[in-house]
Amino acid sequence: MNPTALQLATPPSDVEHAWPTACEPTPDGDVSLRHVVDKLRRDLAHTKACHADEQQRRLRSEQGAEALMAQVPFGLVTLSRTRVIGFNTAAAALLPHLRQAQTFSLPADWQRQGNSDRYTAGRSAEARVIQVDWLHAPNLDTQWVRLEDITAACSERDTLERQARLASMGRLTAELAHQLRTPLCTATLYASMLADEVEDGIDRPLITRRLVHQLGQLDALIVRMLAFVKSRPRPHEVCAIEPLLQAQLDIIAPLLGLRGVQLALRCDAANCLVAVDQLQMGSALMALLENALQHAPAGSTLSVSCQALGHRVDIVVADQGPGVSAAMLPRLFEPFATERPSGTGLGLALARAAAEAHGGRLAYHHAVPQGAAFVLTLPALPQV
Secondary structure, three states, X not given: OOHHHHHHHOOHHHHHHHHHHHHOOOOOOOOOHHHHHHHHHHHHHHHHHHHHHHHHHHHHHHHHHHHHHHXXXXXXXXXXXXXXEEEOHHHHHHOOOOOOOOEOOOOOOEEEOOOOXXXXXXXXXXXXXXXXXXXXXXXOOEEEEEEEEOHHHHHHHHHHHHHHHHHHHHHHHHHHHHHHHHHHHHHHHHHHHHHOOOOOOOOHHHHHHHHHXXXXXXXXXXXXXXXXHOOOOOOOEEEEHHHHHHHHHHHHHHHHHHHOOEEEEEEEOOOOEEEEOHHHHHHHHHHHHHHHHHHXXXXXXXXXXXXXXXXXXXXXXXXXXXXXXXXXXXXXXXXXXXXXXXXXXXXXXXXXXHHHHOOOEEEEEEOOOOOEEEEEEEEOOOOO
């Protein structure tokens, strides 16, 4: 019989049974085909397992990213070029029109605030402020849009700014009220002298000029208040320190006479120049002079000295009163801290604030043999 016919006549089961034998390694070292197929099967199974693991890891990663996006407190939109490929719940709440695969755009009724990244959403009284940030991935077509409703934060900031401004207004109002008192007392004194028909030997034209000057000082203080309200801070002006100090001494001189207090003035800074807000610094000097007068006993001397020391100038105001108690020292420059029943506790606080605003300082020293001495130090301009 033909060998080929014999092979075709062999039942399939016999062929499968005979297969291993036909594929066994021959004595000359040939590799069995079954071994090759088994190896390929194992490699394929391993590849499938690795692929399944990779799919699981990718799925877990995507699920984790989605969970993370859902938890962040701001809106996040993922774009491929300009197409939406993902967004979280917060973004959907801010942009109800948002859909997958659409071209991303902000709502037409969102108005940009100048050149900032903030937008006003809506035109009603309940309009919200939305911060919009664009985040780009280097060398990729993917980008993210971060959206955050900052309405509450802006409202809180505005409230804090308003409170700070009101606090500043309160401080300035207190300063104004405090500094108005002495010029008003002086002006009242001058007016009473002019009105006294019995008073002889007074120089009425001189008193009238001084009265007009005091009223001018009051007007200047009010102008300063209005400048603050209109957010127009006064610039620093270059002036000589001696005339600035003398102007305040002229204001308080009549009150010294009423109290029976002598004035001792020594100025060694005739040519010393400073750059100051003259109204503010004048108020600071007046606060020091008024404080000394309030503590000076009748018949005592109020000493004022001015000395230029290189790049600074020291102004010392000293009285012969009881001085500052040990209990008062830690709070000496605090607003409303005072030991006098009729005191406001504002003068020294305002004077120190003015000194520091000009790059200077205000310090207390115990006067010898008794009393209080306050040293106001200001930066001096180089001599021309």
